[in-house]
Amino acid sequence: MTPQRAAVLGTGQTQHRTRRTDVSMAGLCREAIDRAMADAGTDWSQIEAVVLGKAPDLFEGVMMPELFLADAIGATGKPLLRVHTAGSVGGATAIVAANLVRAGVHRRVLAVAFEKQSESNAMWALSINPPFSVPLGAGAGGYFAPHIRSYIRRSGAPAHIGAMVAVKDRRNGALNPYAHLRQSDITLESVTASTMLWDPVRYDETCPSSDGACAVVIGDQEAAEASDRPVAWIQATSMRTEPTAFAGKDHVNPQAGHDAAIALWAAAGITDPLEQIDVAEIYVPFSWFEPMWLENLGFAEPGQGWKLTEAGETRIGGRLPVNPSGGVLCSNPIGASGLLRFAEAAMQVMGRAGEHQVPAARRALGHAYGGGSQFFAMWVVATTPSG
Amino acid sequence: MTEIAVIGFAQSPNERHSSSTTNGVEMLVPLFHEVLAETGLRRRDIGFWCSGSSDYLAGRAFSFVSAVDAIGAFPPIAESHVEMDGAWALYEAYVKLLTGEADTAIAYGFGKSSAGDLRRILALQLDPYLVAPLWPDSVSIAALQARLCLDSGLVSEREMAEVVARSRAYALADPKAQLSGHVTAEELLTRPYLAEPLRAHDCAPISDGAAAVVLARGEVARRHCARPAWITGFAHRIDSGALGLRDLTRSPSAVAAAADAGLDPATLDVAELHTPFSHQELLLIRELGLGDRVRVNPSGGVLAGNPMFSAGLARIGAAARHITSGQADRAAGHATSGPALQQNLFCVLESR
Numbered sequence: 172m173t174p175q176r177a178a179v180l181g182t183g184q185t186q187h188r189t190r191r192t193d194v195s196m197a198g199l200c201r202e203a204i205d206r207a208m209a210d211a212g213t214d215w216s217q218i219e220a221v222v223l224g225k226a227p228d229l230f231e232g233v234m235m236p237e238l239f240l241a242d243a244i245g246a247t248g249k250p251l252l253r254v255h256t257a258g259s260v261g262g263a264t265a266i267v268a269a270n271l272v273r274a275g276v277h278r279r280v281l282a283v284a285f286e287k288q289s290e291s292n293a294m295w296a297l298s299i300n301p302p303f304s305v306p307l308g309a310g311a312g313g314y315f316a317p318h319i320r321s322y323i324r325r326s327g328a329p330a331h332i333g334a335m336v337a338v339k340d341r342r343n344g345a346l347n348p349y350a351h352l353r354q355s356d357i358t359l360e361s362v363t364a365s366t367m368l369w370d371p372v373r374y375d376e377t378c379p380s381s382d383g384a385c386a387v388v389i390g391d392q393e394a395a396e397a398s399d400r401p402v403a404w405i406q407a408t409s410m411r412t413e414p415t416a417f418a419g420k421d422h423v424n425p426q427a428g429h430d431a432a433i434a435l436w437a438a439a440g441i442t443d444p445l446e447q448i449d450v451a452e453i454y455v456p457f458s459w460f461e462p463m464w465l466e467n468l469g470f471a472e473p474g475q476g477w478k479l480t481e482a483g484e485t486r487i488g489g490r491l492p493v494n495p496s497g498g499v500l501c502s503n504p505i506g507a508s509g510l511l512r513f514a515e516a517a518m519q520v521m522g523r524a525g526e527h528q529v530p531a532a533r534r535a536l537g538h539a540y541g542g543g544s545q546f547f548a549m550w551v552v553a554t555t556p557s558g
Numbered sequence: 559m560t561e562i563a564v565i566g567f568a569q570s571p572n573e574r575h576s577s578s579t580t581n582g583v584e585m586l587v588p589l590f591h592e593v594l595a596e597t598g599l600r601r602r603d604i605g606f607w608c609s610g611s612s613d614y615l616a617g618r619a620f621s622f623v624s625a626v627d628a629i630g631a632f633p634p635i636a637e638s639h640v641e642m643d644g645a646w647a648l649y650e651a652y653v654k655l656l657t658g659e660a661d662t663a664i665a666y667g668f669g670k671s672s673a674g675d676l677r678r679i680l681a682l683q684l685d686p687y688l689v690a691p692l693w694p695d696s697v698s699i700a701a702l703q704a705r706l707c708l709d710s711g712l713v714s715e716r717e718m719a720e721v722v723a724r725s726r727a728y729a730l731a732d733p734k735a736q737l738s739g740h741v742t743a744e745e746l747l748t749r750p751y752l753a754e755p756l757r758a759h760d761c762a763p764i765s766d767g768a769a770a771v772v773l774a775r776g777e778v779a780r781r782h783c784a785r786p787a788w789i790t791g792f793a794h795r796i797d798s799g800a801l802g803l804r805d806l807t808r809s810p811s812a813v814a815a816a817a818d819a820g821l822d823p824a825t826l827d828v829a830e831l832h833t834p835f836s837h838q839e840l841l842l843i844r845e846l847g848l849g850d851r852v853r854v855n856p857s858g859g860v861l862a863g864n865p866m867f868s869a870g871l872a873r874i875g876a877a878a879r880h881i882t883s884g885q886a887d888r889a890a891g892h893a894t895s896g897p898a899l900q901q902n903l904f905c906v907l908e909s910r
Contacts, residue, residue, distance in 0.1 A: 173658060174657040174658055174659065195687060196686075226619075227613050227619035227620060228612075228614055228641065229614075229618075229619050230619075231686070232682070232686065233682060233690070234612065234614035234679065234680070234682040235612070235641055235642070235895075235896075236686075238684075238796075238799050238895070238896040238897075238900060239683070239689075241797070241798055241799045241900075242798050242799065242800065242803075247796060247798045248795060248796075248797070248811070248814065249795065249796070250793065250795060250796070251794075251796045251901070252646060252649070252650065253640055253641045253642050253646075254638070254639070254641070255613075255622070255639055255640065255641040256638060256639050257620055257623060263639075267653075270650075270657050271653055274653045274654075274656035274657045275656065276656065296619050297619060410636055410637065410638060411635065411636060412607075412626060412631055412635055412636070412637035413626075413631050413632050413633075413635075414626050414631050414632060415623060415624070415626075415627075417632060426632070426633065426634050427634035430633070430634045431634075542620065542623050543623075545623075545626075546637075
């Protein structure tokens with residue numbers, strides 16, 4: 172038995188900013204939802220269920236905020252699911268919504284993810300020390316920096332690769348009207364001159380803390396074929412999990428990410444991802460994760476991913492444009508960041524990515540990860556249902 | 559039509575103060591052993607795992623992350639998590655099986671309510687701009703609902719006491735129950751109010767605990783269970799979060815979810831309802847039109863033990879057990895979430 176066909180009918184996102192004090196949490200979600208509904212050419216009568224994703228509730232100080240948001244996100248009287256899989260949650264939200272359609276339960280489902288990080292201090296929320304757990308200390312950057320150093324040592328990558336990623340993504344972000352950071356004049360020199368935060372991650376190589384939301388309308392085959400505008404067919408989805416820490420854990424090239432990618436490519440009928448994927452939106456919160464994930468996903472052999480970056484192949488116009496939207500390095504409302512990757516991948520194959528459109532993008536990857544490089548969610552979307 | 563059944567269920571003892579930490583691992587390891595032994599499945603046979611828990615209950619971000627350690631998730635597994643009762647994790651697992659991408663799944667929920675002040679923690683589920691700053695706690699909101707039900711003549715304090723007396727008596731048969739015993743409604747009615755019109759016994763106890771349920775498709779279910787509890791309907795709905803916009807004596811989301819799940823009071827033998835306050839059992843019985851033929855909460859229900867984020871899942875597990883044990887042919891499990899029965903889920907099961 173194979174799942175039924177499903178497609179992204181439309182996407183929407185907010186202006187991502189450090190502080191969106193002009194809107195409540197409800198207003199933030201609704202800004203993205205209204206754009207997604209308009210983009211999908213659908214109305215509330217057609218939405219059969221809502222899936223809401225976000226990262227820890229401690230970020231806003233509201234326990235299970237979907238309960239009070241039910242009216243604002245159009246869920247009242249309908250089924251509402253709340254997903255939380257750490258940083259991968261945006262991706263997991265899209266996949267849970269897609270599965271409701273792929274299983275034949277619903278015809279049109281709204282997926283929405285948000286984070287209003289200005290309501291609290293993410294660094295603090297991530298640095299609570301529960302008993303029997305390794306303290307995270309200085310937030311996510313402090314946690315991931317040693318893994319990046321390990322990658323550099325193992326691969327022999329030159330020191331400027333991280334800065335190259337930052338320059339590319341921030342310049343891409345300047346092409347994206349919704350991006351939080353839009354820095355068209357950033358240079359390799361300015362990045363390498365910025366403050367070192369967690370060696371080797373400099374200030375300009377790290378993601379911002381953003382308020383933002385993203386929404387996606389997913390429909391079944393009938394809904395997709397009834398759409399006046401191009402849709403993004405969901406060719407395959409994949410999720411894998413492994414524990415945070417265990418003897419033999421490879422933080423540089425985690426098995427869960429590798430396994431998820433293998434399963435994803437197999438389900439999509441892809442044998443050579445570098446050749447067959449036209450554009451990738453990959454969850455890169457710190458610059459060096461671009462080459463690391465290129466390897467983990469199978470776009471390059473272990474230790475070789477940085478060569479694609481250095482050769483400019485991940486720029487718009489290269490062999491595999493990575494994060495033409497600017498990615499997580501330009502906008503990071505944590506709970507929504509994964510769904511933004513999934514939505515941006517869909518926008519590319521629908522031909523609706525505006526100035527950061529990759530020409531003739533037929534097949535795209537959306538990717539998210541979370542926790543201690545242990546939760547992975549990804550999908551392949553394309554202009555056709557298969558092949 | 560895809561055949562999916564509940565084939566295994568385990569729950570930890572409902573305890574006022576568990577010795578376990580908030581990460582769930584100590585509660586979950588024995589449960590996974592128990593359900594795998596019951597079904598004759600091995601850990602690697604499980605195609606999908608899904609959990610329900612709450613960061614706020616645990617007082618930490620990412621409370622579910624450590625719980626994965628209880629599975630032994632390496633090589634990596636297909637897994638997901640909802641910030642909801644485990645009943646909704648079971649729903650996600652059910653949908654995953656419907657897609658055909660897995661044949662078996664384990665859904666689990668866990669929580670250590672004793673780690674904090676539950677009444678105040680649940681107040682943080684309310685509108686953070688206008689309502690939560692007033693700190694209306696969960697018992698007080700339930701008391702407002704009970705008052706409305708009493709004043710409109712839909713329930714009486716005696717009927718509420720009878721619900722509690724019945725729960726305690728049923729729970730005598732459940733070694734996992736936190737509260738059980740022989741007590742009469744008359745005796746209960748002499749006790750003082752906690753939040754008028756609710757007495758302490760009208761409110762579910764504060765419990766630590768966890769639960770796990772095994773799902774399987776068609777042939778796999780038959781192979782690993784002598785009498786699977788086949789799912790004939792599974793649905794959920796939510797009402798508005800604005801208390802002032804709701805008629806708290808009604809539950810439109812429960813009625814709609816039950817209808818969508820195909821719950822038929824005329825053929826149902828047992829209903830396990832997730833009703834943390836005695837008046838809510840009466841409210842749901844009336845809303846669903848459950849007549850005399852339907853045994854309600856023969857497990858004792860959550861008035862005998864209410865482990866947050868697994869109690870709803872355990873209702874479905876208990877309903878399934880009535881079928882797998884041969885005591886019923888048709889059963890329904892219910893789960894609720896949010897203040898005053900805001901969100902409701904029904905899973906209808908049958909023997910074949």
